[in-house]
Amino acid sequence: MTLLHDIDPIAVPLPFWPHGIHWYGLMYLLAFGVAWWIGRRRVRAGRLPGVNEDGFGDLLFYGMLGVVLGGRLGYVFFYNFDAFLANPLMLLRINEGGMSFHGGLIGVMVAAALWSRSRKLHFFDTMDFVAPLVPAGLGLGRLGNYIGGELWGKPTGGSWGVVFPDSLPADMAALPMERLRELHASGALDPFARHPSQLYQAALEGLVMLVVLLTYSRKPRPRYAISGLFALMYGSFRFLVEFVREPDAHLGYLAFGWLTMGQVLSLPLVALGLFLLWLSHRSPTLQPVPPPAPDPAP
Secondary structure (H helix, E strand, O other): OEEEOOOOOEEEEEOOEEEEEEHHHHHHHHHHHHHHHHHHHHHHOOOOOOOOHHHHHHHHHHHHHHHHHHHHHHHHHHHOHHHHHHOHHHHHOHHHOOOOHHHHHHHHHHHHHHHHHHHOOOHHHHHHHHHHHOHHHHHHHHHHHHHOOOOOEOEOOOOOEEEOHHHOOHHHHOOOHHHHHHHHHHOOOHHHOEOOHHHHHHHHHHHHHHHHHHHHOOOOOEOOHHHHHHHHHHHHHHHHHHHHEOOOOOOOOOEOOOEOHHHHHHHHHHHHHHHHHHHHOOOOEOOOOOOOOOOOOO
């Protein structure tokens, strides 16, 4: 059975802004809200000694900047560098989409390093605290990709999958949605059904990683362990899903007729995760400490 993707990516039309408010942007806001909620609970449980909710608020602000700036820069430099060289101003065209997890991760790490230095904390104590806050945002972001009908998977080659209008041949993609619904009902669009790889990633990188990391981090763990598990899981899940995800049209496959840029960028994460888990076996365990009193009002 196939499903025709028929979702308006604009959640809130605005008369003064032609692009409106997209579901993808709302998913980012919701992701930060979930990170704030989980982070406050972890702070109250003493998972980041010496830091209260005010300090966590600063960390979250730094992290938000890291995600947005790093995600955009990562997309441009990892996936669209030629276009950037031809027109550097395309870096500012955020309304056209284009965010990279790997770039966002680098941005968060830079933000966490700066924040940790200001607080005189070990960098990986901060990253171990942050890791369980991330998967919900990853899952919501992939759900936003699905709603927007972007980053779809490869053809299923069977009588199941999702038909994404923008993935159809140009003459069919230009048809009005009413006509596409008629064609879908007749079965004419079934050969164009694709893997909803965005939902696969939402389930693995979002739900599965969230449950595993929250469960694992409920007890004190050695330094590096939570960060290592995060990197290992994400790198492995992303590498596997890339086999059924359509590669970027302007990049295609980088080697062997199957290796994608996403897989190339994920392999170092797998290696880093294994290395951090190895380091954790000889590292101290951070014990919970009640958070200090709130910062005095100015």
